Amino acid sequence: MTKKPKLFIAICTLPALLLTIIFMLVPMCNAIYLSFTNSTALSSNSKFVFLDNYKYMFGDKLFILAFQNTLKLMAAVPIITLFFSLIFAFVLTQSKLREKSFYRLVFFFPSIISLTVVGIVWSFVFNPTKGILNHLLEILNLSSLQRAWLGDAKTALWCIAVALIWQAIGYYMVMHVAAIDGISNEVYEAAAIDGASSFAKFFRVTIPMLKNTIGITYVLSLSGTINLSFTLSNVMTAGGPNGASSVLLQYMYTQGMRNANYGYAMAIAMFTLFIAIILAVISRKVTGNKE
Amino acid sequence: MKRKAVAFLLMLTLVISSLAGCGTSGDSESKTSEATEGETTASAATENTDEQQELNIAIFQGGYGDAYWNAVVELFEETHEGVTVNMTISPTIADIIRPQIVAGNPPDFIALNDTQEDGLILSLIKDRALLDITDVFEGENYAGTGTLKDDIIDGLLESTKCAPYGDGVIYLAPFNTGPQGLIYNKTAFTDNSWELPVTWDDFFALGDQIKEEDGRSLFTYQGIYPGYLEEILWPAIASAGGMEAINAICAYEEGSFNNEVVLPVLEQIQKIAADGYLLPGTVGMNHTEAQSEMLLGNAAFITNGTWMVNEMADAPTEEGFEYAMTPVPVLDEGDTRYILDAMEQFSIPLDAKNPELAKEFLRFLYSDESVALFAQHASAVFATKTARDIAKEYITEAIYNMYGIYEADNTASLLMNFEALPSNSKINVSDEVFNPITSVMNGDMTVEEWAQSVEDAFAQIRADREAE
Numbered sequence: 001m002t003k004k005p006k007l008f009i010a011i012c013t014l015p016a017l018l019l020t021i022i023f024m025l026v027p028m029c030n031a032i033y034l035s036f037t038n039s040t041a042l043s044s045n046s047k048f049v050f051l052d053n054y055k056y057m058f059g060d061k062l063f064i065l066a067f068q069n070t071l072k073l074m075a076a077v078p079i080i081t082l083f084f085s086l087i088f089a090f091v092l093t094q095s096k097l098r099e100k101s102f103y104r105l106v107f108f109f110p111s112i113i114s115l116t117v118v119g120i121v122w123s124f125v126f127n128p129t130k131g132i133l134n135h136l137l138e139i140l141n142l143s144s145l146q147r148a149w150l151g152d153a154k155t156a157l158w159c160i161a162v163a164l165i166w167q168a169i170g171y172y173m174v175m176h177v178a179a180i181d182g183i184s185n186e187v188y189e190a191a192a193i194d195g196a197s198s199f200a201k202f203f204r205v206t207i208p209m210l211k212n213t214i215g216i217t218y219v220l221s222l223s224g225t226i227n228l229s230f231t232l233s234n235v236m237t238a239g240g241p242n243g244a245s246s247v248l249l250q251y252m253y254t255q256g257m258r259n260a261n262y263g264y265a266m267a268i269a270m271f272t273l274f275i276a277i278i279l280a281v282i283s284r285k286v287t288g289n290k291e
Numbered sequence: 292m293k294r295k296a297v298a299f300l301l302m303l304t305l306v307i308s309s310l311a312g313c314g315t316s317g318d319s320e321s322k323t324s325e326a327t328e329g330e331t332t333a334s335a336a337t338e339n340t341d342e343q344q345e346l347n348i349a350i351f352q353g354g355y356g357d358a359y360w361n362a363v364v365e366l367f368e369e370t371h372e373g374v375t376v377n378m379t380i381s382p383t384i385a386d387i388i389r390p391q392i393v394a395g396n397p398p399d400f401i402a403l404n405d406t407q408e409d410g411l412i413l414s415l416i417k418d419r420a421l422l423d424i425t426d427v428f429e430g431e432n433y434a435g436t437g438t439l440k441d442d443i444i445d446g447l448l449e450s451t452k453c454a455p456y457g458d459g460v461i462y463l464a465p466f467n468t469g470p471q472g473l474i475y476n477k478t479a480f481t482d483n484s485w486e487l488p489v490t491w492d493d494f495f496a497l498g499d500q501i502k503e504e505d506g507r508s509l510f511t512y513q514g515i516y517p518g519y520l521e522e523i524l525w526p527a528i529a530s531a532g533g534m535e536a537i538n539a540i541c542a543y544e545e546g547s548f549n550n551e552v553v554l555p556v557l558e559q560i561q562k563i564a565a566d567g568y569l570l571p572g573t574v575g576m577n578h579t580e581a582q583s584e585m586l587l588g589n590a591a592f593i594t595n596g597t598w599m600v601n602e603m604a605d606a607p608t609e610e611g612f613e614y615a616m617t618p619v620p621v622l623d624e625g626d627t628r629y630i631l632d633a634m635e636q637f638s639i640p641l642d643a644k645n646p647e648l649a650k651e652f653l654r655f656l657y658s659d660e661s662v663a664l665f666a667q668h669a670s671a672v673f674a675t676k677t678a679r680d681i682a683k684e685y686i687t688e689a690i691y692n693m694y695g696i697y698e699a700d701n702t703a704s705l706l707m708n709f710e711a712l713p714s715n716s717k718i719n720v721s722d723e724v725f726n727p728i729t730s731v732m733n734g735d736m737t738v739e740e741w742a743q744s745v746e747d748a749f750a751q752i753r754a755d756r757e758a759e
Contacts, residue, residue: 038715040418056717128572129580151514151575153735238515241574241729242736254719257389260414261717 035266046263053267063268065243066251069157070272073229073247074279077161078221081168082214088169089176090202094188104174111171115228119235122163126150126236150237153244160232160245168224172217179213180206219280226276248272343373346648349388349398350380351407354598355669360402362664367655374648385409392420397640399649402466404635405452405708406518410719412463412638416455417714421462422639427650428461433658442657442675444468451541451708452634464653465674466635467665470616470696470704471522471596476608477615477689479505479588487617489628491559494620498568501591510563511570511590513578517725520560522594523619524724525707526629527556530621541709543749549742555622557731557738564732574729579603586612596633597693601670614689616696629705630696634674716755723748 035053039046057063088107092100110118125131126149134146149155183206191205207214230249233239239246239254246254249272256265350360357380364376379398381387388398389411405412415421428440428448440448447453447465454461480487483504488494498509513519529537532552539547547553563569570590573581582602585593588609593599600614618628637656639649655661659681662673666682670690673682679694697704709720724745730736 040414040714060717126575128575129584148514148572148575151572151729151733153730153733241733242726244730255717258410259717259719260410260417264717 031266031269034263035270037263038261039263040260049263053264054271056264057267057271062243062246063251066246066248069244069246070226070229070248070275072157073161073164073225074222077164077168077225078218080161081165081221082172082217084165085169085172085217086176086207086210086214087202088173089180090206092173093177093180094198094201104177107173108170110167110169113167115167115231116235118163118167119232122159122166122232123150123236126159150245151241153241156237156240156245160229160236160247163232163236164225164228167228168221172221175217176210176213179210183209215284215286218283222279222283223276226272248275343375344645344648346374346376346400346645346652347398348376348378348400348649348652349384349403350378350401351384351403352380352382354602355671356601358668359665362668363656363661366660366664367652370655371651376652385411392640395642397642399639399643399645400652401638401640402635403638405455405463406721412636413712413719415638415640416462416711417716419714420641422641422643422646422649423460423462424464424639424650424653425461427464427653430654433654439654439657442677444674444676446704446706447634447674450706451710452636452706455708455711457710463636463638466637467671468632468634468674469597469672470630470693471594471633472526472616472618472630472696473523473592474585474595474599474614474616475592476586476588477613478611479591479609480615485591488620490624491562491620491622495562495566495568497591507588508570508590509568510592511573511576511581511585512594513581514572514574514576514729516578517728518721519578519594520725520728521707521721522596522631523560524556526619526631526705527559527621528553529629529703529705529707530619530626531556537705537707541707543710543752545746545749545753548745548749549739554738554742557742559620559622560728561731561738565734569732574732579606582606597671597690598633598669600687600690614693616693618696618699618702625701628699628702630702632704632706634706712752713755713759715759716752718748718751718755720748720752 036048036050037046038049038052088103091097092104097103125133128134128146128148128151131149133149137143137145147155149159187205187209188201191201196204226247226249229247230253233245233247233250234253237245239250248268252265252268252272255261255268348364350357352360360378360380364378368374368376379387384403385407386409388401389409391397392411392415401412403412405416428438428443430439431437432439432442443465447468448461449459451457453463453465455463475487479485483501485497485501486493488497494509501507501509525537528540536547536552570581570584576584579602582593582595582599583606584590586603586606586608597616618630621628637653639646639653643649657673657675659677662675662678662681663685665671665673666678666685670686671682672678672686672694679691683691696702712718712720727736727741727744731738731741
């Protein structure tokens, strides 16, 4: 029996371990520590203030607005994204279209474009005078629906949601295609023999067998929404008309980078982390993870 | 064996090329130039040094462009032997120097306003991280002909824009001043015989007239940056309530915003959108879009300052467009028509490595040569008493006239700056006052709610002050 070269293994993993500690663990602990202080960017005199930042946070109306907006996005975006990505994945694997690989490319493309570019492109789409959306509505004789999409408090957040969904569908579609490919064809054939329509195949065969994958992609989509909504909110609306499209991470950025309140910004970050963890735990339980 | 060697080599290449990303943080547009070697010969007020001196300056590149800065840096290096100026100039200068400041390595000299979106200078003020430069103004000017502070336009150095802690100690130096108000197309007004409005009623009546005769909207503004509306809000409040009203607001006093003097002013602003005088789509436009719309003749007025001429120099305009500026409307005939001063600022960080040279540079910037360069390259006027005359031969008649609106009847100049925030404050006052405007313009918020939200912000600031 050959002896395990322990020293060699240790040396090989050491660089990666060091990098992880220095660039991920240490800043994370620092962030947790900072959230209990009132330090600012130039903090020559930061004091330990315990839970003051957190107390202020829950009374801060801008924070509450950002939190509500983030919750709305988290409620709507993952579900719609996964719904469409499942349908597309199903169509791409089950149908006999010749242009399958072309569609795969087209659907996946948005998820590899830089998110800032996505934001800028959609800003132009929603532009009140030069954007194609208002133009399209005019052509379809629906001029009454025209509005300043990104400047209107009621629609600004949903414009960001649309951009998020558009960008993410392809990414999760690919995951679902891989998962569906894992379902043996015999199951579908058996269903076809029993007289199932495509509709029934989708709901009675695909979804149940994909439950685990859907659970995973849902959690990924949730965390993706929290993270990516920052970039889009920053680029498209800068927090929107009076905070109507501000999200948690974007408000954290404002407080940290613009107002230089590092301590407070870290408190917001900790809260966001906490929310993300709770939601991930809940959704894994609900989708019945057996592991 | 050979395969292993090749694989190892490839891996090495990969690792080394990934390290190429580690370099010194880039300046987006860095300019350095060599200074002459050898013994330095001192000119009127330079330091006598035997070694090379380096000055690091960080400049915000805005509507005035960078031609002036390139020229004045060159001139400074020519007249000060042994000095090298490393200039970083960029529209996003705050993002560039913020990490340097946080790391304890700030530039020696900064040209950036405290009203900028990035809040950098505001946070430096909050943390008391700027150098006291009162001695520069108490001392000689660059030409050696007198005290520097006598050269500066009256009233600037004592205002909170320069002495933010209210104790008369100067931490920020004035750069340029210029009027801000309603910019319009002089040709369009003369051709159509439209009269410039004095009161808000005149303003709206004119709006109706223009809509009927020409079809263009009365007013537009830089929608996603409602802070531009300070050019209307503060002068209008000053006209209605005098300097006491303004000073009370600057001091975050209770009841200074939600009262019967300020509310009627807020209602006039709301009326612009509520009664259809606002160019449709304005709230979603950025500054260049809104300004373009006005230049193309889709709106009669826009709030802006004299930099607009330079900023929109290459933009398409309607036929025969001529720039002109008029003060903001007042509530009653006979009220003083205030004009908000745009004053940009210079500052020197407390931890600057080379503060003496930075102060010398500051002194140099007020010299006649520098003022002339500014007029020539940026079509704008420094904050010195003689600057407008020096500038006259370089700036267009339109700009010269814009600077002249202070001389019109019954006008007064207004410098408005909030007092320094307590260091633990999490509020951005400018946001609190101006962000609600978008909601008000959209009809989602009433003026009472707007006024009350500002009062709530003031109350929080007063509480933070107590707790400090």
